[in-house]
Amino acid sequence: MKTPDQVWHKSWRAFRESQSAWQYPAGSEVKEVDRNGQFRLHHERHYITKALAGKEVGLLEVEHRILVFYRRTLICELDPMQPRSTMATPPAAPAGRV
Numbered sequence: 001m002k003t004p005d006q007v008w009h010k011s012w013r014a015f016r017e018s019q020s021a022w023q024y025p026a027g028s029e030v031k032e033v034d035r036n037g038q039f040r041l042h043h044e045r046h047y048i049t050k051a052l053a054g055k056e057v058g059l060l061e062v063e064h065r066i067l068v069f070y071r072r073t074l075i076c077e078l079d080p081m082q083p084r085s086t087m088a089t090p091p092a093a094p095a096g097r098v
Contacts, residue, residue: 024058
């Protein structure tokens, strides 16, 4: 059995210091999550997760609810009438799409 030192080799890929800013779809509002895992929307603070502190999330209004995305991942949904976020249910696909 070989040791890690015997099988390790230098990667051919260059290290990228930082990733480019994520581009959310047109119509999305972008907010930065603060160190407490919250962001402000319409004079209200909404908690989503501390894991995204310092990151930008995209907000997309669909059918009287606000979907919160981190890059391509749907994190949660906000009901403007409720003070807290809830588990997200993906919106129904338009007719003719799978």
